[in-house]
Amino acid sequence: MIFDVSALNLSNLIYVLRGIFWTLFLTFVSIGLGLILGSALAFGEVYLPPPFSYIFRIIGEVLRGVPLILLFLILYFAFNLGMTLSAILGLGLRSASYQGQIFRSSLEAISAGQLHAGLSLGMTKFQVFKEILVPQALRIMIPGWTNEFITVLKDTSIAFVLGVMDIMTRADFIARSIGRYFEIYIFIALVYFVLVKTSMSILNNLYERVRIPGLGEKR
Amino acid sequence: MKEVLRVENLKKSYHKNEVLKGVSFSINEGETKVIIGPSGGGKSTLLYCINYLQKPDSGEIYLDSELITPKNIYEARKKIGFVFQYFNLFMHLTALDNVMIGLIKVKKLPKDEALKIAKESLLLVGIKEDLWNHYPAQLSGGQQQRVAIARAIAMSPRIILFDEPTSALDVELIGEVLQAMKTLAENGMTMLIVTHELEFAKSVAHEIMFLESGVIVEKGTPQEIIEHPKSERLKKFLSKIAKGEE
Ligand SMILES: Nc1ncnc2c1ncn2[C@@H]1O[C@H](COP(=O)(O)OP(=O)(O)OP(=O)(O)O)[C@@H](O)[C@H]1O
Ligand SMILES: [Mg+2]
Numbered sequence: 001m002i003f004d005v006s007a008l009n010l011s012n013l014i015y016v017l018r019g020i021f022w023t024l025f026l027t028f029v030s031i032g033l034g035l036i037l038g039s040a041l042a043f044g045e046v047y048l049p050p051p052f053s054y055i056f057r058i059i060g061e062v063l064r065g066v067p068l069i070l071l072f073l074i075l076y077f078a079f080n081l082g083m084t085l086s087a088i089l090g091l092g093l094r095s096a097s098y099q100g101q102i103f104r105s106s107l108e109a110i111s112a113g114q115l116h117a118g119l120s121l122g123m124t125k126f127q128v129f130k131e132i133l134v135p136q137a138l139r140i141m142i143p144g145w146t147n148e149f150i151t152v153l154k155d156t157s158i159a160f161v162l163g164v165m166d167i168m169t170r171a172d173f174i175a176r177s178i179g180r181y182f183e184i185y186i187f188i189a190l191v192y193f194v195l196v197k198t199s200m201s202i203l204n205n206l207y208e209r210v211r212i213p214g215l216g217e218k219r
Numbered sequence: 220m221k222e223v224l225r226v227e228n229l230k231k232s233y234h235k236n237e238v239l240k241g242v243s244f245s246i247n248e249g250e251t252k253v254i255i256g257p258s259g260g261g262k263s264t265l266l267y268c269i270n271y272l273q274k275p276d277s278g279e280i281y282l283d284s285e286l287i288t289p290k291n292i293y294e295a296r297k298k299i300g301f302v303f304q305y306f307n308l309f310m311h312l313t314a315l316d317n318v319m320i321g322l323i324k325v326k327k328l329p330k331d332e333a334l335k336i337a338k339e340s341l342l343l344v345g346i347k348e349d350l351w352n353h354y355p356a357q358l359s360g361g362q363q364q365r366v367a368i369a370r371a372i373a374m375s376p377r378i379i380l381f382d383e384p385t386s387a388l389d390v391e392l393i394g395e396v397l398q399a400m401k402t403l404a405e406n407g408m409t410m411l412i413v414t415h416e417l418e419f420a421k422s423v424a425h426e427i428m429f430l431e432s433g434v435i436v437e438k439g440t441p442q443e444i445i446e447h448p449k450s451e452r453l454k455k456f457l458s459k460i461a462k463g464e465e
Pocket of ligand 2: 262263264382383
């Protein structure tokens with residue numbers, strides 16, 4: 001196989017790179033949506049009484065059990081949601097199910113004893129939640145959440161089936177039109193790699209800055 | 220003498236398991252009372268019911284002659300300190316912040332005032348300045364428990380409840396925690412302590428209560444309870460403790 005550098009001329013590269021907007025847009029919006037819905041799932045599962053907590057758990061399990069591409073197609077064809085909305089909801093819902101798990105296990109890592117201690121000082125339940133649970137859970141979840149962020153970032157490429165003009169779709173478009181696949185695919189693989197590495201180092205940095213010795217580590 | 224806490228005919232069941240079968244006693248200002256009794260006898264449940272961490276099924280609890288109800292429980296808890304078996308320090312806060320958080324968030328004190336009280340409380344239990352910025356995971360069990368005691372006394376409670384404060388500690392760390400508690404007793408703090416440290420109980424307790432199967436089987440001065448137990452059950456329990464089985 002010959003690597004034809006001329007396939008990577010400036011206008012082709014710019015055409016592909018303009019898709020970064022959609023790649024990042026989909027990533028951030030879906031992660032955000034997943035964070036909100038995921039925390040709702042986690043609280044439902046941990047704090048609601050049995051019949052209701054099961055419902056939340058089943059929702060999570062179903063979302064984790066369906067291939068992402070199928071979720072996209074169902075939203076697009078069965079619910080007629082349109083390209084962008086199907087992409088956001090598909091990524092967001094699936095991410096909610098994983099972020100929910102991450103958040104739930106973070107909440108469960110905080111001992112009931114600390115909640116008792118907060119109450120015994122005279123704190124209200126809301127104060128215990130705000131001053132004790134949340135600051136700990138958020139810190140504990142960062143490493144798992146970093147992985148989830150990267151998964152979503154890479155899986156935005158699957159929205160390609162919907163025709164969202166992200167770097168994957170654009171790359172495919174160019175590759176097809178000039179008949180050079182290898183060069184273009186290697187190029188976007190590199191772009192994904194740079195995006196992943198950058199997000200990882202930002203998030204790891206954040207974690208190091210807010211990390212508290214011993215927090216979230218099993219005794 | 221002024222009565223601080225009175226418990227009347229307190230009952231509590233978990234499902235069909237009746238854990239407290241009508242417990243009554245009272246504590247006056249400055250008194251230290253010790254509860255002993257076999258595992259599963261309801262000691263922790265009794266303490267947890269007093270500040271409604273567990274809701275009692277029936278009976279009354281009076282703090283400074285005022286009946287505690289679900290309505291005034293948040294006010295009451297400010298005046299009832301609690302020291303737990305497993306310390307339960309807030310893992311995301313330093314020793315100093317663990318002591319300050321109640322003063323700031325619950326008592327709404329200004330920060331400088333809270334800081335001053337927190338420092339005094341920590342010094343009282345022998346936690347020196349070099350440990351103030353340590354997180355719980357960076358402290359030994361004995362240090363953690365003393366910070367937990369400081370957290371309780373900083374709120375200037377009317378009474379402090381201790382649930383086996385030394386039973387999770389290595390033997391060599393027990394002494395420092397008991398010493399801190401002795402200091403509190405000497406300063407006139409009112410305390411209700413579940414412990415099996417009988418030597419300690421002898422030196423600080425005004426009264427010892429023997430709680431078994433949800434009832435106070437026997438109570439009296441440390442002399443009476445430890446040296447001259449009357450009931451067979453207490454005798455048996457004491458000999459078990461002597462053999463290190465409880
Ligand atoms: N949350 C709970 N739900 C159901 N049963 C409980 C609960 N807490 C305690 N129990 C039961 O109540 C009984 C008394 O428990 P409790 O913890 O009060 O005893 P204890 O005297 O403190 O024992 P130990 O010396 O082991 O701490 C036990 O049989 C225990 O299994
Ligand atoms: Mg107990």
